[in-house]
Amino acid sequence: MKRRHKDDRKRRPARRPRRLPARVIVVALVLVAVAAAAWLALRLRSPRPTRDGHDALTPAAMAESTRAAYAVKDWAAALHWARHLAGTDPSNPSLGLGLGLAWHNLAWGGAGYGRERTATRTSLDRVEMERRALALMDTASAHARDETEWVRSSMWLGQTYENVGLPLDALAIYARVRERQPRYGPVESRMTWVLNSLRDPLGTTAAPDSVLR
Amino acid sequence: MPVPPDGSPRPVLAHLALALALAGGLLAGCAPRPAPPGAGVAELPEHYTHSIAALGWPGAHRAFQVGPGSVVSTGECALEWLPLPAGDAGAASPVWFERDGVPVAHWTMSGARQTVEFEAAAAPERALGDTGLVLSVRATVTWRDAAPGTAGLVLRVRSAPGGPHVVPWDAPDATAHEEWWLGRAAVRDGRVVALLDPERVLPQGAPTMYRHGRATGDGPGSLRATCEAQLSRGQSRAWEFLVPLYPFAQGPGGSLERVSHAGVVAEARRFWRDRLARAAALETPDTLVNLAWRAALVTLVQCQERDSGLWVPIGSPFQYRDVWLRDGARVVRALAVAGVPDLAADDARTLARFQLPGGALLSQRGQLDGTGEALWAFAQAATLPPAPALARELLPTAREGLSWIRRQRGNTISLRLPWAGLLPFGEPRDGELVRANLVGNDAWALAGCAAVADLATLAGDTALAREAREVRADYGAAFGQALARARHADIPPSWQGPGRDWGNAAVGYPTRALPERDPRLAALARRLRERAAPSGLVCYGPDDSLHTYLGADLAQVSLLAGRPAETQAYLAGLLAHSSSTLGQAEIVSRGGGFGANLPPHATASATLVDLLRNMVVSDTRDTLEVGLGAPLAWWAGTRLERAPTRHGVAGLRLERPAPDVLRLRLDPLAAPLRVRVPDGVRATAALSPGARLAGADGRWVEAGPGTREVSFRVAPEPGR
Numbered sequence: 001m002k003r004r005h006k007d008d009r010k011r012r013p014a015r016r017p018r019r020l021p022a023r024v025i026v027v028a029l030v031l032v033a034v035a036a037a038a039w040l041a042l043r044l045r046s047p048r049p050t051r052d053g054h055d056a057l058t059p060a061a062m063a064e065s066t067r068a069a070y071a072v073k074d075w076a077a078a079l080h081w082a083r084h085l086a087g088t089d090p091s092n093p094s095l096g097l098g099l100g101l102a103w104h105n106l107a108w109g110g111a112g113y114g115r116e117r118t119a120t121r122t123s124l125d126r127v128e129m130e131r132r133a134l135a136l137m138d139t140a141s142a143h144a145r146d147e148t149e150w151v152r153s154s155m156w157l158g159q160t161y162e163n164v165g166l167p168l169d170a171l172a173i174y175a176r177v178r179e180r181q182p183r184y185g186p187v188e189s190r191m192t193w194v195l196n197s198l199r200d201p202l203g204t205t206a207a208p209d210s211v212l213r
Numbered sequence: 214m215p216v217p218p219d220g221s222p223r224p225v226l227a228h229l230a231l232a233l234a235l236a237g238g239l240l241a242g243c244a245p246r247p248a249p250p251g252a253g254v255a256e257l258p259e260h261y262t263h264s265i266a267a268l269g270w271p272g273a274h275r276a277f278q279v280g281p282g283s284v285v286s287t288g289e290c291a292l293e294w295l296p297l298p299a300g301d302a303g304a305a306s307p308v309w310f311e312r313d314g315v316p317v318a319h320w321t322m323s324g325a326r327q328t329v330e331f332e333a334a335a336a337p338e339r340a341l342g343d344t345g346l347v348l349s350v351r352a353t354v355t356w357r358d359a360a361p362g363t364a365g366l367v368l369r370v371r372s373a374p375g376g377p378h379v380v381p382w383d384a385p386d387a388t389a390h391e392e393w394w395l396g397r398a399a400v401r402d403g404r405v406v407a408l409l410d411p412e413r414v415l416p417q418g419a420p421t422m423y424r425h426g427r428a429t430g431d432g433p434g435s436l437r438a439t440c441e442a443q444l445s446r447g448q449s450r451a452w453e454f455l456v457p458l459y460p461f462a463q464g465p466g467g468s469l470e471r472v473s474h475a476g477v478v479a480e481a482r483r484f485w486r487d488r489l490a491r492a493a494a495l496e497t498p499d500t501l502v503n504l505a506w507r508a509a510l511v512t513l514v515q516c517q518e519r520d521s522g523l524w525v526p527i528g529s530p531f532q533y534r535d536v537w538l539r540d541g542a543r544v545v546r547a548l549a550v551a552g553v554p555d556l557a558a559d560d561a562r563t564l565a566r567f568q569l570p571g572g573a574l575l576s577q578r579g580q581l582d583g584t585g586e587a588l589w590a591f592a593q594a595a596t597l598p599p600a601p602a603l604a605r606e607l608l609p610t611a612r613e614g615l616s617w618i619r620r621q622r623g624n625t626i627s628l629r630l631p632w633a634g635l636l637p638f639g640e641p642r643d644g645e646l647v648r649a650n651l652v653g654n655d656a657w658a659l660a661g662c663a664a665v666a667d668l669a670t671l672a673g674d675t676a677l678a679r680e681a682r683e684v685r686a687d688y689g690a691a692f693g694q695a696l697a698r699a700r701h702a703d704i705p706p707s708w709q710g711p712g713r714d715w716g717n718a719a720v721g722y723p724t725r726a727l728p729e730r731d732p733r734l735a736a737l738a739r740r741l742r743e744r745a746a747p748s749g750l751v752c753y754g755p756d757d758s759l760h761t762y763l764g765a766d767l768a769q770v771s772l773l774a775g776r777p778a779e780t781q782a783y784l785a786g787l788l789a790h791s792s793s794t795l796g797q798a799e800i801v802s803r804g805g806g807f808g809a810n811l812p813p814h815a816t817a818s819a820t821l822v823d824l825l826r827n828m829v830v831s832d833t834r835d836t837l838e839v840g841l842g843a844p845l846a847w848w849a850g851t852r853l854e855r856a857p858t859r860h861g862v863a864g865l866r867l868e869r870p871a872p873d874v875l876r877l878r879l880d881p882l883a884a885p886l887r888v889r890v891p892d893g894v895r896a897t898a899a900l901s902p903g904a905r906l907a908g909a910d911g912r913w914v915e916a917g918p919g920t921r922e923v924s925f926r927v928a929p930e931p932g933r
Contacts, residue, residue, distance in 0.1 A: 121382050122527075122535045123576040124520055127567050134570050161571075165579030168624045168637050169571045198630050201638035201648045202709055 059088045066098065075106040093140040097153050100136030103129045104160050133160055151181055158190065167194050251332075251482065252313035255504055259307035259793040262805040263376045266308040266318050266794040267530035267813060268335035269515040270346050270484075271556075274383070275458050276515065276530035277335050277348045278811070279318045280308045281376035285333060285348060287458055288531075289384035290406040291374050293433065294352060297365035297441055298326045307793035314507025315485045316515070316794070317478055326358040327444075329366060332474075334481035338457075340468030346458040347469060349477035353451040356444035364450065365441030369433040370399050370407065377809055379531040390428045392436050393420040399436050401428070404460030408469050410452040413438040488514055493552035494854040495825060497847045501788055501795075506825055508795035509818035510551055513544055516815040517556060521566075524559035529799075531811045538567060538576040538583035539644070540816045542590035543762075546723070547819035549597035550826045552855045552862070558603055561594035565610040572617030574610075579640035579648075582716055585657030585664075588614045589723065592664035595671060597857040604671035612677060615665045618658050619684055622691070632708050634691030644715035649707035653716010655695075659688055660724035692726055696733070703736035713754055714741055718763055721770035722833070723823075729773035738767040738779070749786020753800055761787060761797040765820035772827055773834070775912070777842040777892060780828060784842075787821065797821070830865060832858040837884040839877055843867060845891040848875050860884040874900065876924040886923065888914040894927035901925075 057065075062085040069078035082102035086095040107120055107129035120126045137157040144150035158173035171194050177187045196203070269276030278286040283294040283305040296303030301324030309319045322329040330353045338347040356364045370392065373380070385402075392401045394415055399407040400422070420426030420435050428434020442450040453474045461468065488510070495506045518525045518534070526544040527534050541564050548557035564587045567574045574587040588611050595604040618636075626633045632650045636658055640648040662685035669678035695708055704720050704727075706712030718741070720726045721734040741751035741764065751764035764783055771779035790805075791797050796813025827833065828842030830853060837860055843851060851867040865879035875896075877888055887907070890896045895911030901924045907913040914925045 122520075122525070124525065124536055124563070124566060127569070127576065131569060138570070163578065164569070164575060165581065165640055166569070166571065166573055166575070168621050169573070171624070171628075195628070197648075198625075198628065198637055200631075201640075201650065202711065 057084075059085055062088070066102070070105075073109060075102070075109040078102050079106050091143070093143045093145060093149050093153060096136050096143075097140035097149075097156060100133045100140065100160075101156060103136065104133035104163070107133065108163060130160070130164055147181065151177055151184055151187075155187065155190070162194065167198055170194055171198075251317065251478075252311045252315065254309050254319045255312045256309050257307070257501075257504075257793045257795065260790055260805055261792055261798065261801065261807055261812065263807075264305075264307035264320075264793055265377065265811055266310065266316070266792065266796065267512075267515060267811075268316055268318055268333065268348060269530045270335060270337055271514050271517040271524070272344060272519050273337075273346050273458065274344045274518060274534070275346075275381045277333075277346070277456070277458065278374065278378060278531065279333055280305070280320070281374060283320065283322050283329075283331065284371070284374040285350060285456060286371075286374050286378055287348075287406075287456060288379055288381035289372070290401060290456075290460065291371040291378075292350070292407055292454060292456060293369045293371050293374075294322070294329070294331070295367040295369065296322055296324050296327065296329065297367055297439060298324065298362065301326050303327075303329070310508065310511075310794045311482075312504070313486065314489055314504060314511055315482050316511050317481050318794075326356065326362060327364045328355045328357060329353065330355070332478065334474075334478040335458075336477045336480040336484070338469065338472060341457050341459065341461060347472055347477060348456040348458070349472065349474040350454045350456070351451055351474045351478075352440070352454070353449055354440075354442070354444070355449045356446055359446055361443060361445040363441050364444040364448075365439060366452065368409065368413070368438045368440065368454070370401070370428075370436035371431065371433045372428060373431040375431070377807070377811055379809065379811060382534060388429060390434060391425045392428055392434055393422050393425050394436065394438075395422055401436075401460060404462050405457065405469075406460045407457075408455040409438055410440060410454060412452065413440050485511060488553075491552070491855075493550070493826070493856040494852065495829065496850075496852040497829075497843075498849050498851070499846070502784070502825065505788060505791070505795045505821060508813075509547070509821045510553070512796060512813045512815055512818040513547055513551070513822070514553070514556065516544070516818075517560075520563070523563045523566075524556050525563045526560045526815065528816070529811070529814050532809065533814070536563070536567075536576055537580075538564060538574060538586045538590075539580065540819075541576075542586035542593075543816050543819040543823070545590040546593040546597075547822040549593045549857060551822050552857055554594070554597075554600070554857070557594045557597075558600070561591050561603075561607060564590050565607060568610055568613060572613035572615075572620075574614055577641070577643065579642060580644075581636055581639040581651070581654045582641075582644075582657040584614050584617060585654070585659065585661030585724070588661030588664045588668075589657065592667045595668055596859050598862050599671055599859065601671050601673070604668045605673075608668055608672045608674060608677070611665045611668050614661060615677075615681055615684065618661060618688075622684075622688060632695060634688070635695055635708070645706045645712035647707055647712035649709045649712055651707050651712065651716055652696075652705060653719055655688075655692055656716060656720045656724040656726035659685060659692060659726045662688060663725070689726070696727075701733075703733045703740055714751075715753075715763070718751070719766045722766045722773065723769070725833075729770050734767075734770050735774070738770065741767065742779075748790065748803070749782045749784075750790060757802050759790060759801045759803060761790060761799060761801065761814065762817040762820040765817075765824055768824055769827060769833075772824075772831065772841045775889075777828075777844070777889070780824070780842045781844060784824065784828075787817075826853070826856065829853050829867070830856060830858065830863060832860060832884070835885075836887045837863075837882055838887045838889060839865065839879070840867060840889040840891060843889075843891055845893045848891060858882065858884075870924075873926055873928065874924060875927055876922065878922050879920070881919040881921050883918045885918055886916040886920050888916075888923050888925070890914065890925070890927065893930055895930050896925045897928045898926040899923075 062081050066081040079102040082099045086099040107126040141153035154177045158170040161170035174187050174191045263281035265280045267276045284291050303322040303324040306321045310316050318333040320331050333350040335346045335348045354364045390401045397408045398405040415438050426435025440452040455469050496503055515530055516527045526541040528540050545557050545560045567576050574584045576583050591607040621636050622634050636654045638650050639654050645651050662681050666678045666681035704717045706714050706717050721729050745752045748759050750759045753760035753763050768780045768783035790801050792812045797817035798807035798812040799810050799814040801807050831838040831841050848867045848869045854864045856863050860882040863880050868876045890912050896906050896914050899905050901922050904916045904923045907915045916923050
C-alpha cells in the first residue's frame with residue numbers, strides 16, 4: 001500500500017509575521033546546541049549498527065532463532081532468520097533447504113482468506129512463496145553434498161507437493177528417492193501413504209503399513 | 214453549504230489523471246468536460262433482508278459499503294445518519310444506483326415531517342494515495358410538515374454498520390478508540406476518518422484534541438454532530454460529508470479540503486460511463502435485464518486489483534479480496550465476451566502466474582480444477598476476438614499445463630489406480646467439500662485440453678494443436694467410461710459418488726465434457742432445480758441455501774439443448790434474488806438472508822454476463838447462433854453492440870418489423886449463421902436471400918457466412 005500525503009502547508013492562510021523576542025531565540029539556540037552535542041556523544045560512543053542488525057550473530061545463533069520462531073509458529077520470523085542464515089553460506093544446500101521450508105511454512109501457515117493472514121493476503125502471494133520453496137528445495141537436492149542431504153531435500157520436495165495437493169507429483173519425487181536409496185525406510189512408508197490415498201481417497205485414515213506394491 | 218461549481222478545473226483534472234493511471238491509460242484522449250448530470254435513480258426492489266451496495270474502483274484494495282440502513286462504511290469506520298426531528302421515524306430505503314448503471318448510490322430516509330435524500334459516490338483522490346478513494350455523501354433534507362420546523366440530521370461515527378459487514382484484511386485490530394473533533398474532521402486514534410460539512414453543529418462537551426472521547430465495539434462512540442436548519446414546507450437544505458477509504462493523519466480538513474461532492478460524483482459518472490460505453494452494449498425491451506448487464510460489468514471492473522503491473526481478478530469487493538482460479542477464469546470469460554479485452558488479457562496473464570514447476574496451475578491447495586480453468590481462460594482471452602499475439606504469449610504456460618494433465622493421466626494408468634486415465638483425487642476444501650476423484654476436475658481438464666488446441670491453432674503451432682486434440686479425445690473417452698462405471702442417475706460430484714454438487718454442474722457448459730443433449734445433463738439439472746423450486750435457481754448444500762451462480766452452467770446447457778424456457782426461468786430467478794443494485798450474494802436463504810457473505814459476487818456477475826450474451830449470440834458451437842435464449846418479446850428491439858465472438862466483433866439487432874416477420878441484422882462475420890426462432894412462434898418462410906428454413910419444425914433459420922440480414926415469416930406455434 002503506497003499512500004502519499006499532500007503537503008498542504010502552501011494552502012494555509014498566510015499569517016501576519018510576528019517578531020520573536022531575543023530571549024526566546026537565545027534559549028532555542030542553546031537547546032539545539034545541547035541536543036546536537038548529546039546526539040554526537042551517543043553516536044561516537046556506540047558502534048554504528050549494521051544494516052540489518054544481524055551481521056554480528058553467528059550462524060548457530062541464527063539457527064537457534066529460526067528454531068525458536070518455528071516453536072511458536074511465527075512463520076514470518078522463521079523466514080526472516082532462515083533467510084539470514086542462508087545468506088551466511090549461499091552454497092550450503094542444507095541452509096537453502098531450510099529457507100525453502102521457511103517459505104513453504106509461511107505460505108501454508110498463513111492459510112485462509114481472513115484477516116489473520118495479512119502476510120499472505122492473496123493466493124498470488126502464496127503461490128509465489130510455494131514456487132520459491134519448490135525451487136529452493138530442488139536446488140538443494142541438485143547441489144547436495146552427500147546422499148543424506150539429497151534424500152532430505154528430495155523428501156521435503158515431495159512433502160511440499162503433497163501439501164499443496166499434488167499427490168502424483170509428490171509420488172514421482174518419492175519414487176526417485178526409492179530408486180536411488182532403496183534402503184531408506186521413510187520413503188517407503190510415505191509412498192504407501194500416498195498410494196493408499198490415491199487408491200481410496202475417501203478412507204481418510206489409510207494405514208501407512210498396508211503397503212500396496 | 215455552498216457547492217463549488219460543477220467540474221471546477223483542478224479537482225477534475227486531478228481525478229482524471231489518477232483515473233487514467235488506474236485504467237492503464239485507456240482513457241487517453243479524455244479532456245475535462247462539464248460534469249455530467251445523473252441519469253436518474255433506478256429504484257428497484259430489494260430482495261435481500263439487508264440492502265447493501267459496494268462503491269469501489271479498479272485498483273483500490275477496499276470498497277465502501279453502503280447500507281444496511283443509512284450508513285456508509287470503510288470496514289474500519291462508519292458514518293450513520295439519523296433524522297433530527299424527534300419522533301420522525303426515518304426508515305431508510307434500499308440503496309439504488311443510477312439508471313445508466315453508474316454506481317452512484319442513492320437512498321432516502323422518509324419520516325412524517327421531513328424526507329432526506331442521500332447521494333454517495335466514490336472516486337480516487339490523489340492526496341490519499343494510489344489505492345485510496347474518497348467517498349462523498351450529500352444529504353438533502355426537504356421539510357414536509359405544514360408548520361415550519363427544525364429540519365436536519367444527526368450524524369454518528371461508528372466502528373461498523375449495525376448489520377452485516379466485513380472488516381477489511383488490512384484494518385487495525387483495535388476494538389477501542391480514542392476520538393475527537395478537529396475542525397471539520399472526525400479523528401480516531403490520531404487519524405482523520407471523516408470530514409463533515411462546515412456548518413455542522415457539535416454538542417456541548419464534544420470531544421476535542423485536549424479531551425478525548427472513547428469508543429468501544431461496533432456501535433457509535435462519542436463523535437456525534439447535528440446538521441439543522443429552520444425550513445418551511447417544500448424547502449430543502451443539503452449537507453456534505455467526506456470519508457477517506459483509509460484514515461489519514463492530517464490537520465483539520467487536511468488534504469481533502471478542496472474535494473467537492475460535485476467533483477467526486479462527476480468523476481464517478483465520467484469514469485463509469487466511459488467504461489460502460491467502451492464495453493459491449495446490450496439493450497433489450499426488458500430494462501431490468503439491461504440494468505443487470507451494466508451492474509454486472511460494474512462489479513467485474515470494480516473487482517480488479519493490481520499486482521506486478523497486471524490487473525488481478527478478485528472474488529468480491531468485500532470479503533473475497535483474493536484470487537481463485539475457478540472464479541478468475543469466469544471473470545476472464547465475461548470480460549472477453551463483454552468487450553473489455555484489456556482487463557480480460559491482463560487477468561489471463563495473472564492466472565498464468567499460478568503455474569507451479571510441474572506445470573499445474575493452482576490457486577488453493579487441493580483444487581485441481583485450476584489447471585483446466587486457467588487454460589480455458591487463456592483461450593477465452595485470446596480468441597474473443599482472435600488475438601494471435603496473446604495466444605503466442607500464453608502458449609508456453611498452456612503447453613506446460615497440458616503436459617501436466619497428460620502426465621497425471623499417464624500416472625493414474627501406470628499405477629493402476631481405480632479411476633485410471635483421469636486426474637487423481639483432489640481435496641478442495643470448498644465446492645464439493647470432499648476428498649475424492651472429482652468429476653468437475655476432469656471436466657475442467659478436458660476443457661483445458663481443448664483450449665490448448667485452440668490457442669496453439671491461433672498461435673500457429675500445429676503440432677501442439679494436434680497433440681492437445683489427441684489428449685482431449687483420449688481423455689474424453691476415459692471420462693465417458695468413468696461416467697458409465699459410476700452408475701449414477703445423472704452426474705455425480707465425485708467418481709466415488711460423495712460430495713456436494715459443484716464441478717459436476719460444469720460438465721455440459723462451459724467444459725463441454727459431455728454433449729449438451731446428453732440425458733444425464735438434463736437429469737442433473739432437473740435434480741438440482743427441483744430442490745430449489747420454485748426459485749429458478751439451484752441449492753448448494755442445504756435446501757435453504759440458494760446459490761446464485763451454480764445453476765448458470767445448467768442454464769447454458771438448456772440454451773444449447775434447445776430448452777430456452779429453462780434458461781429464462783433461471784434468469785428470472787436470479788433477478789428475483791438480486792439486490793436493489795442488481796448485485797448477487799453468492800448464497801441466499803429463501804428468506805433473503807446472506808449472512809456475512811455480502812453481495813455483490815464477481816462470479817455471479819461473470820456468469821450473468823456470459824449467459825445474457827449467449828442468449829443473444831453464441832459461438833459455443835461451430836456456427837454463430839443468434840437468439841438461442843431470446844424470448845419473442847426481445848425480438849421487438851434488442852441490440853448488442855461491440856460484442857466479441859470467435860469469428861470477430863459483431864453488432865446485431867433483433868427486430869420485428871411486422872407482427873408476422875422477425876428480422877436479424879448483423880455485422881457480417883465469416884461463419885455460418887443459425888437463428889433460433891423464439892418459442893411461441895415457428896418460422897414458415899425465409900424472406901432474405903440466402904436464408905433457408907432448417908428442419909421441419911420451423912425452429913431454425915440458417916444462412917451462410919457474411920450474412921447481413923435474415924428475415925423470416927413466423928406464425929403462432931400450434932397449441933399456443
